[in-house]
Amino acid sequence: MSTDPRIDKFCDALEQNLTRLGVEQPGDIVSEIRSHLLSAADSGALEAALDEMGSAGDYARQFRDELRIEDAYIRSGPKHTVATLILLSAHRLGAAIGLFFTGILYLTAVSVLVTIGFEIFNPSSTGLFTDDSGVFFLGTIASDTSAYTEHLGGFYIPVAAAMAMGFYLAGGAIARLALRLMRKKSNRQV
Amino acid sequence: MIMNIDSWKSQLRKGAAELAVLALLNHTPSSGIALVKRVEPYPNIGLSGGALYPLLNRLEREGKIAGRWSSETVGRPEKAYEVTPDGKAWLAAMREARTFFDQDMNAILEAKA
Numbered sequence: 001m002s003t004d005p006r007i008d009k010f011c012d013a014l015e016q017n018l019t020r021l022g023v024e025q026p027g028d029i030v031s032e033i034r035s036h037l038l039s040a041a042d043s044g045a046l047e048a049a050l051d052e053m054g055s056a057g058d059y060a061r062q063f064r065d066e067l068r069i070e071d072a073y074i075r076s077g078p079k080h081t082v083a084t085l086i087l088l089s090a091h092r093l094g095a096a097i098g099l100f101f102t103g104i105l106y107l108t109a110v111s112v113l114v115t116i117g118f119e120i121f122n123p124s125s126t127g128l129f130t131d132d133s134g135v136f137f138l139g140t141i142a143s144d145t146s147a148y149t150e151h152l153g154g155f156y157i158p159v160a161a162a163m164a165m166g167f168y169l170a171g172g173a174i175a176r177l178a179l180r181l182m183r184k185k186s187n188r189q190v
Numbered sequence: 191m192i193m194n195i196d197s198w199k200s201q202l203r204k205g206a207a208e209l210a211v212l213a214l215l216n217h218t219p220s221s222g223i224a225l226v227k228r229v230e231p232y233p234n235i236g237l238s239g240g241a242l243y244p245l246l247n248r249l250e251r252e253g254k255i256a257g258r259w260s261s262e263t264v265g266r267p268e269k270a271y272e273v274t275p276d277g278k279a280w281l282a283a284m285r286e287a288r289t290f291f292d293q294d295m296n297a298i299l300e301a302k303a
Contacts (some may be wrong), residue, residue: 024251028269029243029247031259031267031269032222032243032269033243035221035222035223035266035267035268035269036222036223036226036239036243038266039223039266040223040239049239049240051240052238052239052240052241053239053240054240059240059244062241062244063243063244063247065244066244066245066247066248067247067248067251
């Protein structure tokens with residue numbers, strides 16, 4: 001049996017990284033990887049086996065990401081998808097991009113919901129307006145409402161509620177799309 | 191025009207790894223290292239050892255496969271995996287979907303204008 005010091009070094013670093021990343025039962029994973037590396041060493045292929053795994057830190061992240069992406073994709077709720085994108089965005093560009101667009105859409109949904117509150121208490125200065133040049137403006141105007149033409153009128157609240165729901169659903173769809181792309185990428189890496 | 195056949199081949203492998211692993215384990219329960227050796231004759235599947243263990247770990251946590259440590263190999267314990275009943279049902283569904291996909295794709299490729 002080989003006792004190549006690179007095996008101990010890799011396995012120790014892998015266990016530390018798995019523990020740090022909160023992967024369950026790191027000892028079980030490390031035992032299996034050690035067994036794999038020992039077999040590879042016996043057949044003179046340790047170098048190739050270590051190359052396939054990359055650094056211990058990156059390899060530990062593969063375990064965590066494989067579980068996290070799949071879990072979030074299956075559960076599909078915004079809480080899980082957004083939480084997963086936040087956690088993965090530090091080292092995955094796809095997650096960062098997905099989080100960016102999801103965040104914009106969710107914030108827009110919240111903003112539109114806030115205008116509904118203003119519409120209830122101050123209907124004359126809140127709504128969908130156009131100015132003299134025909135530019136649309138959604139929200140609240142501070143003063144001089146005569147410079148704007150209001151549209152929708154009493155229908156603003158149901159329309160704004162539908163818009164907020166649309167932005168919310170679009171944000172969720174973007175988050176799921178990002179997870180789906182990362183899931184496919186994980187499969188491609190095999 | 192830049193033609194990258196490797197990129198296209200990697201697209202073909204999308205989702206294939208899970209199907210290949212479940213199918214191989216369904217035939218014969220194996221350890222990770224044994225699985226790596228069993229896929230060596232099929233290089234076009236592109237299943238490498240490095241990414242196999244995270245996949246096995248996920249499939250086990252999802253209940254599609256079950257792992258059990260054994261010490262049949264003298265001096266070195268190995269974790270052998272077998273497909274669970276849930277995994278067999280999942281595999282059957284994947285195979286069916288794959289069959290229908292292949293049928294349609296073959297029909298398109300062999301269709302005469």
